[in-house]
Amino acid sequence: MTTPNELRLLPWSGPGDKPCYLSTDDPDGYMSRLADSIEAVQLDTAAKLVEEASEAFDNQDTSIDEMRCLVKELTGALRDILRVATSRGHLLATSDPREPAY
Template identity: 55%
Template sequence: MTPQNELRLLPWSSPEGKPCFLSTDDTGGFLTRLADNTEAAQLDAGAELLEHAVDVLADGEAEMEELRTLTRDLAAALRDALRVAISRGHRLPTLNADAREGNEGPRLPAAAFG
């Protein structure tokens, strides 16, 4: 769930190459579903490309042009994966001050640790 009043980084850029954002609390809206599906497709494509890269590199006889293309495609897949990670990271719930300081959570007796 996107925190209220937070902008979601979308998994695509504007025609000018600028980041696109979505402001909504509707987790089932059209643009939210489109962004979720696009992220999933980008991550799936990256995983497939990684498998291909492993095969190409294991072959040992790849031509320079094939390696250039592979490198360009891997860079694009990494860019997409990082955008997904940033977007999802911003949507994680934040801990309050007590939790960050370790003052919140279950308390165990010393005997529980042996």
């Protein structure tokens, strides 16, 4: 079992938007792989939204309603990416510096 400072912050939140954590000895277990997969989707979604935002800013015909919708989506994506960055930062901080990080 992992110690409390080694808990993995998962890329989703629980009831009341509270963080969810994973405690496991198996970084290749089902929940770890699921979290890795969701993080990859979140990163890909954010990248696509950044591209969409760039195009919308360059397009003079983009409406205020379209921009509001885009800002809402970008805000959600940024929240997800911050959670991923925080989680990965904690994983790096608790990993053994003698082991290669992949």
